[in-house]
Amino acid sequence: xxxxxxxxxxxxxxxxxxxxxxxxxxxxxxxxxxxxxxxxxxxxxxxxxxxxxxxxxxxxxxxxxxxxxxxxxxxxxxxxxxxxxxxxxxxxxxxxxxxxxxxxxxxxxxxxxxxxxxxxx
Amino acid sequence: xxxxxxxxxxxxxxxxxxxxxxxxxxxxxxxxxxxxxxxxxxxxxxxxxxxxxxxxxxxxxxxxxxxxxxxxxxxxxxxxxxxxxxxxxxxxxxxxxxxxxxxxxxxxxxxxxxxxxxxxxxxxxxxxxxxxxxxxxxxxxxxxxxxxxxxxxxxxxxxxxxxxxxxxxxxxx
Numbered sequence: 001x002x003x004x005x006x007x008x009x010x011x012x013x014x015x016x017x018x019x020x021x022x023x024x025x026x027x028x029x030x031x032x033x034x035x036x037x038x039x040x041x042x043x044x045x046x047x048x049x050x051x052x053x054x055x056x057x058x059x060x061x062x063x064x065x066x067x068x069x070x071x072x073x074x075x076x077x078x079x080x081x082x083x084x085x086x087x088x089x090x091x092x093x094x095x096x097x098x099x100x101x102x103x104x105x106x107x108x109x110x111x112x113x114x115x116x117x118x119x120x121x
Numbered sequence: 122x123x124x125x126x127x128x129x130x131x132x133x134x135x136x137x138x139x140x141x142x143x144x145x146x147x148x149x150x151x152x153x154x155x156x157x158x159x160x161x162x163x164x165x166x167x168x169x170x171x172x173x174x175x176x177x178x179x180x181x182x183x184x185x186x187x188x189x190x191x192x193x194x195x196x197x198x199x200x201x202x203x204x205x206x207x208x209x210x211x212x213x214x215x216x217x218x219x220x221x222x223x224x225x226x227x228x229x230x231x232x233x234x235x236x237x238x239x240x241x242x243x244x245x246x247x248x249x250x251x252x253x254x255x256x257x258x259x260x261x262x263x264x265x266x267x268x269x270x271x272x273x274x275x276x277x278x279x280x281x282x283x284x285x286x287x288x289x290x291x292x293x294x
Contacts, residue, residue: 096218097226098189099176099261102286 001029004084005062006075008105009041012090012120013050019120020088021060031062034078036071038105044068072108084115091119124222124281126257130293131277136248137201144236147205151245154200158209162190165209170231175263176287179228199253201246203229203238211238213246215255223250225260243276247294256294261287 005020007013017033024031033051037044044066055062067074079087089109092102100121102110110117139151166179166186174181180189193214194200203211210233215223225246229239250258259281262269273290282289 094177095224095261096216097193097214097224098178098180099224099226099287101176101261104285107286 001027001085002083003029003031004075004079004082004087005031005033006036006071006087006089006105006109007033007047007051008036008038008071008090008103010047010050012093013047014054016088016090016120017051017054019118021055021058021062024060031060032082032084033062033064034075035064035066036074036105037068038071038103070108071105072112075105075109076112076114079113079115086116086118087113088118088120091121124257124259124289124291126259126281126291126293127277127279128293130256132247132251132294134244134248134251134276136252137245139241139245141237141241143205143233143238147233147236149203149205149210149238149241151201151203151211151241153249154194154202158202159190159194161209162194162212163187165212165230166190166228168230169228173228173231173234175226175266176261178226199223199246199249199255201242201249203233203242205233205238211242213242215246215250215258222257222259223255225258239272240275243272247276247292251294257291258294259289259291261289264288 035044035047035051048066051064089106092100092106095101137151137153141149143149169179180186193216197217199215201213202209211229213227215225217223227243278290278292281291
Protein backbone atom coordinates (compact mmCIF):
# COMPACT_ATOMS: atom_id res chain seq x y z
CA UNK A 1 0.00 0.00 0.00
CA UNK A 2 0.98 3.60 -0.54
CA UNK A 3 0.45 5.81 2.48
CA UNK A 4 0.30 9.59 2.51
CA UNK A 5 0.95 11.14 5.92
CA UNK A 6 -0.35 14.68 6.36
CA UNK A 7 1.48 16.86 8.90
CA UNK A 8 0.10 20.24 9.89
CA UNK A 9 1.32 20.95 13.42
CA UNK A 10 4.59 20.43 15.27
CA UNK A 11 3.26 19.20 18.60
CA UNK A 12 1.47 16.29 16.93
CA UNK A 13 3.99 15.59 14.16
CA UNK A 14 5.94 13.03 16.16
CA UNK A 15 2.88 11.01 17.15
CA UNK A 16 1.43 10.98 13.64
CA UNK A 17 4.76 10.21 11.95
CA UNK A 18 5.54 7.63 14.62
CA UNK A 19 2.28 5.74 14.09
CA UNK A 20 2.60 5.83 10.31
CA UNK A 21 6.26 4.80 10.21
CA UNK A 22 5.72 2.00 12.73
CA UNK A 23 3.00 0.61 10.51
CA UNK A 24 5.04 1.06 7.35
CA UNK A 25 7.97 -0.79 8.92
CA UNK A 26 5.69 -3.73 9.79
CA UNK A 27 3.85 -3.94 6.50
CA UNK A 28 6.38 -2.65 3.99
CA UNK A 29 4.00 0.14 3.01
CA UNK A 30 5.48 2.94 0.95
CA UNK A 31 5.44 6.24 2.79
CA UNK A 32 5.14 9.81 1.55
CA UNK A 33 4.86 12.79 3.89
CA UNK A 34 2.91 15.90 2.92
CA UNK A 35 3.65 18.99 5.00
CA UNK A 36 0.84 21.53 4.93
CA UNK A 37 0.49 25.03 6.26
CA UNK A 38 -2.30 26.23 8.55
CA UNK A 39 -3.18 29.75 9.68
CA UNK A 40 -2.26 29.19 13.33
CA UNK A 41 0.45 26.58 12.76
CA UNK A 42 4.23 26.81 12.25
CA UNK A 43 5.84 27.88 8.97
CA UNK A 44 6.12 25.30 6.26
CA UNK A 45 9.94 25.46 6.35
CA UNK A 46 10.02 24.75 10.07
CA UNK A 47 7.57 21.86 9.78
CA UNK A 48 9.48 20.36 6.88
CA UNK A 49 12.75 20.61 8.82
CA UNK A 50 11.16 18.82 11.80
CA UNK A 51 9.79 16.07 9.61
CA UNK A 52 13.17 15.55 7.87
CA UNK A 53 14.91 15.37 11.26
CA UNK A 54 12.40 12.84 12.54
CA UNK A 55 12.80 10.65 9.46
CA UNK A 56 16.58 10.80 9.22
CA UNK A 57 17.00 10.10 12.97
CA UNK A 58 15.15 6.85 12.35
CA UNK A 59 16.71 6.12 8.95
CA UNK A 60 13.30 6.14 7.31
CA UNK A 61 13.19 6.63 3.61
CA UNK A 62 10.22 8.79 2.62
CA UNK A 63 9.51 11.44 0.06
CA UNK A 64 8.58 14.75 1.73
CA UNK A 65 6.41 17.25 -0.13
CA UNK A 66 5.25 20.72 0.98
CA UNK A 67 2.01 22.46 0.18
CA UNK A 68 0.76 25.98 0.82
CA UNK A 69 -2.83 27.12 0.52
CA UNK A 70 -5.88 25.39 1.96
CA UNK A 71 -4.37 22.47 3.90
CA UNK A 72 -7.24 19.99 3.77
CA UNK A 73 -7.94 20.35 0.06
CA UNK A 74 -4.23 20.25 -0.81
CA UNK A 75 -3.90 16.92 1.02
CA UNK A 76 -6.97 15.36 -0.56
CA UNK A 77 -6.13 16.60 -4.03
CA UNK A 78 -2.54 15.37 -3.89
CA UNK A 79 -3.61 12.00 -2.48
CA UNK A 80 -6.13 11.56 -5.28
CA UNK A 81 -3.83 12.76 -8.03
CA UNK A 82 -1.06 10.38 -6.97
CA UNK A 83 -3.41 7.47 -6.25
CA UNK A 84 -2.56 6.92 -2.60
CA UNK A 85 -4.42 4.09 -0.83
CA UNK A 86 -4.63 5.75 2.53
CA UNK A 87 -4.29 9.16 4.15
CA UNK A 88 -2.94 9.30 7.72
CA UNK A 89 -3.59 12.49 9.69
CA UNK A 90 -3.78 13.88 13.21
CA UNK A 91 -6.99 12.80 14.93
CA UNK A 92 -7.47 15.91 17.05
CA UNK A 93 -6.42 17.46 20.30
CA UNK A 94 -8.00 17.16 23.71
CA UNK A 95 -9.66 20.09 25.46
CA UNK A 96 -8.85 20.90 29.13
CA UNK A 97 -11.74 18.58 30.05
CA UNK A 98 -10.44 15.79 27.85
CA UNK A 99 -12.88 16.18 24.97
CA UNK A 100 -11.57 15.30 21.52
CA UNK A 101 -11.61 18.30 19.21
CA UNK A 102 -11.22 17.71 15.50
CA UNK A 103 -9.18 20.34 13.70
CA UNK A 104 -10.39 21.90 10.46
CA UNK A 105 -7.89 19.88 8.41
CA UNK A 106 -9.14 16.56 9.81
CA UNK A 107 -12.74 17.54 9.27
CA UNK A 108 -12.15 18.53 5.67
CA UNK A 109 -10.17 15.37 4.90
CA UNK A 110 -12.77 13.08 6.52
CA UNK A 111 -15.61 14.61 4.57
CA UNK A 112 -13.85 14.90 1.23
CA UNK A 113 -11.27 12.13 0.86
CA UNK A 114 -12.15 9.26 -1.45
CA UNK A 115 -9.55 6.90 0.05
CA UNK A 116 -9.38 5.37 3.53
CA UNK A 117 -8.41 7.86 6.24
CA UNK A 118 -6.62 6.97 9.47
CA UNK A 119 -6.84 9.36 12.42
CA UNK A 120 -3.91 9.06 14.84
CA UNK A 121 -4.73 9.52 18.52
CA UNK B 122 -7.21 31.10 20.74
CA UNK B 123 -9.57 34.00 21.21
CA UNK B 124 -13.08 33.01 22.06
CA UNK B 125 -16.08 35.30 21.77
CA UNK B 126 -18.19 35.84 24.89
CA UNK B 127 -21.57 37.52 25.31
CA UNK B 128 -21.16 41.16 26.40
CA UNK B 129 -23.73 40.86 29.18
CA UNK B 130 -23.32 38.45 32.11
CA UNK B 131 -25.88 35.67 32.64
CA UNK B 132 -27.37 34.89 36.02
CA UNK B 133 -27.22 35.47 38.93
CA UNK B 134 -27.34 31.77 39.77
CA UNK B 135 -28.15 30.10 43.06
CA UNK B 136 -25.08 28.47 44.69
CA UNK B 137 -25.05 25.00 46.19
CA UNK B 138 -26.03 23.43 48.54
CA UNK B 139 -29.50 23.00 47.04
CA UNK B 140 -32.02 20.30 47.92
CA UNK B 141 -35.06 19.70 45.72
CA UNK B 142 -37.48 17.05 44.55
CA UNK B 143 -37.05 15.92 40.94
CA UNK B 144 -39.86 15.16 38.46
CA UNK B 145 -39.90 11.53 39.60
CA UNK B 146 -40.35 12.56 43.24
CA UNK B 147 -36.79 11.72 44.30
CA UNK B 148 -34.97 13.94 46.77
CA UNK B 149 -31.85 15.33 45.10
CA UNK B 150 -29.03 17.12 46.89
CA UNK B 151 -26.63 19.34 44.99
CA UNK B 152 -23.34 20.14 46.69
CA UNK B 153 -20.07 21.83 45.87
CA UNK B 154 -17.24 19.31 45.79
CA UNK B 155 -14.59 19.93 48.42
CA UNK B 156 -12.43 16.84 48.07
CA UNK B 157 -12.54 13.11 48.82
CA UNK B 158 -15.25 10.71 47.64
CA UNK B 159 -13.20 9.56 44.65
CA UNK B 160 -14.78 6.10 44.72
CA UNK B 161 -18.30 7.61 44.51
CA UNK B 162 -17.31 9.35 41.26
CA UNK B 163 -15.76 6.15 39.98
CA UNK B 164 -18.96 4.22 40.73
CA UNK B 165 -21.06 6.80 38.89
CA UNK B 166 -18.85 6.79 35.80
CA UNK B 167 -18.63 2.99 35.69
CA UNK B 168 -22.46 3.03 35.55
CA UNK B 169 -22.52 5.75 32.89
CA UNK B 170 -24.31 4.73 29.69
CA UNK B 171 -21.81 4.72 26.78
CA UNK B 172 -24.47 6.21 24.49
CA UNK B 173 -24.33 9.40 26.57
CA UNK B 174 -20.61 9.87 25.99
CA UNK B 175 -19.51 12.94 24.07
CA UNK B 176 -16.23 13.52 22.22
CA UNK B 177 -14.49 10.71 24.06
CA UNK B 178 -15.55 11.53 27.61
CA UNK B 179 -16.22 10.10 30.06
CA UNK B 180 -13.74 7.32 29.27
CA UNK B 181 -15.12 3.80 29.43
CA UNK B 182 -12.72 1.66 31.44
CA UNK B 183 -11.66 2.00 35.06
CA UNK B 184 -7.99 2.97 34.64
CA UNK B 185 -8.92 5.66 32.12
CA UNK B 186 -11.82 6.90 34.24
CA UNK B 187 -9.45 7.19 37.23
CA UNK B 188 -6.88 9.10 35.19
CA UNK B 189 -9.53 11.43 33.79
CA UNK B 190 -11.10 12.08 37.23
CA UNK B 191 -7.69 12.92 38.65
CA UNK B 192 -7.30 15.55 35.94
CA UNK B 193 -10.62 17.28 36.67
CA UNK B 194 -11.15 16.84 40.45
CA UNK B 195 -8.39 19.37 41.09
CA UNK B 196 -8.10 22.39 43.38
CA UNK B 197 -8.25 24.86 40.52
CA UNK B 198 -11.38 23.32 38.96
CA UNK B 199 -14.93 23.81 40.26
CA UNK B 200 -16.97 20.64 40.70
CA UNK B 201 -20.59 20.21 41.77
CA UNK B 202 -22.38 16.92 42.43
CA UNK B 203 -25.98 15.70 42.53
CA UNK B 204 -26.83 12.82 44.88
CA UNK B 205 -30.07 10.85 45.10
CA UNK B 206 -31.05 7.53 46.64
CA UNK B 207 -27.70 7.23 48.38
CA UNK B 208 -25.42 7.65 45.39
CA UNK B 209 -23.90 10.12 43.00
CA UNK B 210 -26.19 10.57 39.98
CA UNK B 211 -24.85 13.75 38.44
CA UNK B 212 -21.64 15.75 38.19
CA UNK B 213 -20.84 19.08 36.57
CA UNK B 214 -17.43 20.66 36.26
CA UNK B 215 -15.61 23.84 35.26
CA UNK B 216 -12.02 23.11 34.25
CA UNK B 217 -9.53 25.97 33.69
CA UNK B 218 -7.56 25.98 30.47
CA UNK B 219 -4.61 27.91 31.85
CA UNK B 220 -6.09 31.31 31.09
CA UNK B 221 -9.18 33.04 32.44
CA UNK B 222 -11.40 30.61 30.59
CA UNK B 223 -13.17 27.57 32.02
CA UNK B 224 -14.56 24.63 30.07
CA UNK B 225 -17.90 23.28 31.28
CA UNK B 226 -19.29 19.77 31.14
CA UNK B 227 -22.22 18.05 32.81
CA UNK B 228 -23.01 14.36 33.27
CA UNK B 229 -26.25 12.80 34.56
CA UNK B 230 -26.85 9.05 34.86
CA UNK B 231 -29.37 7.72 32.35
CA UNK B 232 -32.06 6.80 34.95
CA UNK B 233 -32.00 10.34 36.30
CA UNK B 234 -32.18 12.24 33.03
CA UNK B 235 -35.22 14.26 31.93
CA UNK B 236 -36.26 14.84 35.53
CA UNK B 237 -34.98 18.39 35.99
CA UNK B 238 -31.67 17.41 37.58
CA UNK B 239 -29.54 18.63 34.68
CA UNK B 240 -30.96 22.15 34.81
CA UNK B 241 -30.53 22.41 38.59
CA UNK B 242 -27.03 20.97 38.39
CA UNK B 243 -25.80 23.34 35.68
CA UNK B 244 -27.26 26.44 37.33
CA UNK B 245 -25.74 25.38 40.68
CA UNK B 246 -22.37 24.94 38.94
CA UNK B 247 -22.64 28.43 37.46
CA UNK B 248 -23.56 29.71 40.95
CA UNK B 249 -20.42 28.06 42.32
CA UNK B 250 -18.49 29.59 39.41
CA UNK B 251 -19.72 33.05 40.42
CA UNK B 252 -18.54 32.34 43.99
CA UNK B 253 -15.07 31.64 42.53
CA UNK B 254 -15.13 34.90 40.49
CA UNK B 255 -15.07 33.00 37.22
CA UNK B 256 -16.23 35.15 34.31
CA UNK B 257 -15.66 33.21 31.11
CA UNK B 258 -17.24 29.79 30.59
CA UNK B 259 -17.32 27.82 27.34
CA UNK B 260 -18.34 24.36 26.24
CA UNK B 261 -18.49 22.24 23.13
CA UNK B 262 -21.46 20.10 22.24
CA UNK B 263 -22.09 17.72 19.41
CA UNK B 264 -24.07 19.35 16.64
CA UNK B 265 -26.84 16.74 16.65
CA UNK B 266 -27.43 16.99 20.41
CA UNK B 267 -30.30 19.46 20.32
CA UNK B 268 -31.51 18.58 23.85
CA UNK B 269 -28.16 19.60 25.33
CA UNK B 270 -27.97 22.72 23.18
CA UNK B 271 -31.46 23.74 24.34
CA UNK B 272 -30.42 23.31 28.00
CA UNK B 273 -27.30 25.44 27.50
CA UNK B 274 -29.28 28.15 25.72
CA UNK B 275 -31.88 28.18 28.49
CA UNK B 276 -29.26 29.03 31.12
CA UNK B 277 -27.70 31.77 28.98
CA UNK B 278 -25.07 30.22 26.72
CA UNK B 279 -24.76 31.68 23.24
CA UNK B 280 -23.24 30.01 20.16
CA UNK B 281 -19.63 31.14 19.78
CA UNK B 282 -18.16 28.84 17.14
CA UNK B 283 -20.60 27.19 14.82
CA UNK B 284 -18.62 26.40 11.68
CA UNK B 285 -16.65 23.37 12.87
CA UNK B 286 -17.47 19.75 13.73
CA UNK B 287 -18.41 20.50 17.32
CA UNK B 288 -20.64 23.38 18.24
CA UNK B 289 -19.09 25.79 20.76
CA UNK B 290 -21.05 28.00 23.12
CA UNK B 291 -19.96 30.56 25.67
CA UNK B 292 -21.36 32.44 28.65
CA UNK B 293 -20.19 35.38 30.73
CA UNK B 294 -20.73 35.17 34.48
